[in-house]
Amino acid sequence: MIVWLNGTFGAGKTTTAGELAGILPDTRIFDSEHVGYMLRHVMTEPVENFQDWAPWRPLVARTAVEIVRSAGGNLVIPQTVLNEDYLQEIFTGLRDEGLEVRHFLLHVEKNALVDRIKGDLDDPGAQEWRLNHVDRYQAALPWLRDAAEVIDTTDVPAPEVARKIAARLGLN
Known part of the structure; x- marks a missing residue:
């Protein structure tokens, strides 16, 4: 299962993710911002937010799928996504792979x-x-x-x- 923690910056997503990983059995945290950090090295199009790069969204979904398939258990993703289309793209990618979100x-x-x-x-x-x-x-x-x-x-x-x-x- 994917547990997506959304909310604005300062809402407590990262801290709550750590708490959840401590109380839920077989749970890991995936910081999807690292996908954005990786893309900064290869994308040349200037954007205000790395979520605007088209590869970020499918790479987040694909990475989460591979983590769950490899390690099993639950995955907590603390990530602010304020663009509805972007979030649906990610969630569709996860659900298409059979993951509950x-x-x-x-x-x-x-x-x-x-x-x-x-x-x-x-x-x-x-x-x-x-x-x-x-x-x-x-x-x-x-x-x-x-x-x-x-x-x-x-x-x-x-x-x-x-x-x-x-x-x-x-x-x-």
């Missing part, structure tokens, strides 16, 4: 999200970039709410978010 949206209310981003001093250079994506996330919320199981993470710590997801998966 569970899509969770980790949602943070806007004011709390902005405070969380401004309070993250680990990578001050990323603050502006993350803040610039808040409005894109807000614009994508209508379709995201329809496409995913929503978990409000505004005032909920990652271990509790992970337990909620595990309960919904029936795997804890």
Whole structure:
């Protein structure tokens, strides 16, 4: 099974993925951003986001399929995707290979999200970039709410978010 954790930057996807991997049996984390990092070395077309490169989406799906086929178990993918067509392309690739996909949206209310981003001093250079994506996330919320199981993470710590997801998966 693929457990896709979506949500804007600062919603707790990476932390929640780590918690999930600790409580779900036979579960690994796949950081699909590494596919984008790889493509930066070979793609010449300038893009704002590596997700805009056409190979990124099928390569994410193919890599996830190969990981599950080789290692078995469940795969948690913490990745923000705010383009509905891109997400459907990835999910179609996964489902066409017989993998079950569970899509969770980790949602943070806007004011709390902005405070969380401004309070993250680990990578001050990323603050502006993350803040610039808040409005894109807000614009994508209508379709995201329809496409995913929503978990409000505004005032909920990652271990509790992970337990909620595990309960919904029936795997804890």
